Amino acid sequence: MTEDIPAPADGAEAVYVYAVCRADEPPDLTGPAGLTCESPLRALAVGPALAAVVQTVRAADFTDEAWQARLADEPELERYARAHHEVVCAVAARRPTVPLPLATLYHDEQRARAALGRESQRFRAALERTANHSEWGVKVYVTDAPARQSAEATSQGPAAGVGRAYLDRKRSLRDRRERHRTDALRVADAVDADVGALATASRRLPPHRAGVPDERGTQVLNATYLVAEERAAELARLAQNLRKRTGAQVELSGPWVPYSFVGEV
Known part of the structure; x- marks a missing residue:
């Protein structure tokens, strides 16, 4: 579901998605900072009774070129993976959660909401299957x-x-x-x-x-x-x-x- 992020204009932003959970109540997003301290974690409605845990990041950090360089830098890649996992674990500790793969991101909220919303049936099935497990x-x-x-x-x-x-x-x-x-x-x-x-x-x-x-x-x-x-x-x-x-x-x-x-x- 990740969109290709082309070479962005200076200061361009993207929406990074960590996980999807039920939206019967707002998820508690206190705790881990995520991939950046420049913007907070937040919930984004992506379908009936579903919310994605997202964060605004710099698009320049996720171009193909930037990500290929990161794959060759093991400590840096581990830092990203750990930050991603910490957010997923924090959300999953409080409610059933579908974790998304590392580096799942979209150009903007509208595209993230549309893409994730198209998968809402699959998300609900996964949440039901893994609840309390x-x-x-x-x-x-x-x-x-x-x-x-x-x-x-x-x-x-x-x-x-x-x-x-x-x-x-x-x-x-x-x-x-x-x-x-x-x-x-x-x-x-x-x-x-x-x-x-x-x-x-x-x-x-x-x-x-x-x-x-x-x-x-x-x-x-x-x-x-x-x-x-x-x-x-x-x-x-x-x-x-x-x-x-x-x-x-x-x-x-x-x-x-x-x-x-x-x-x-």
């Missing part, structure tokens, strides 16, 4: 000792006269590695099934790339779950039980604003 991340790691043993065995090579024994050892290690992989996938599926049964919705993401050294072992599950706030304690107990039952390292993170469950907005 939070996003939680679950990552599962298993030991990768068999892979290290296989590498050690291969590097040693066969001794004279023991070629068959060497091949048998390699075959045994290969079988162990395959069994280990199968068992690890079963653990991932079991954790995903149990947490998914407790959650309202879930998304299973690709595990981190194999081969990257990690003291926690090999990641076999990287998933995120939409969980009712009243079931947060139950989720924590389930994670603890899964650690004991599977012997795997089950990492639980959250609660977060449900970015993963608001759809493409």
Whole structure:
């Protein structure tokens, strides 16, 4: 939904949008300053019973050229991302909220209101789906000792006269590695099934790339779950039980604003 911001005239402004929420009462916008201290956060009506949390920014800061330069400046990009996220979290702490992507902006209020208003049905559906819910991340790691043993065995090579024994050892290690992989996938599926049964919705993401050294072992599950706030304690107990039952390292993170469950907005 973001408009392209062309090279602006000196002093030109744009409207930056952080999130959309219900407008049954004005959102409390005290707290974070947002991306700039030059203008306050404010609510902008964008449809029946909906309001966007917006801020006036300098258009020159968001041209394609300016944004490409920012993408190459990690500390500066992190500053923008953190400021955006702080506003979203502040609003979401008080009411159901649909966060918008970083750098969602429009030339003026009229265009922002029109563009966001066209998506009002999707916003209402997302707000209804995520109301009184939070996003939680679950990552599962298993030991990768068999892979290290296989590498050690291969590097040693066969001794004279023991070629068959060497091949048998390699075959045994290969079988162990395959069994280990199968068992690890079963653990991932079991954790995903149990947490998914407790959650309202879930998304299973690709595990981190194999081969990257990690003291926690090999990641076999990287998933995120939409969980009712009243079931947060139950989720924590389930994670603890899964650690004991599977012997795997089950990492639980959250609660977060449900970015993963608001759809493409």
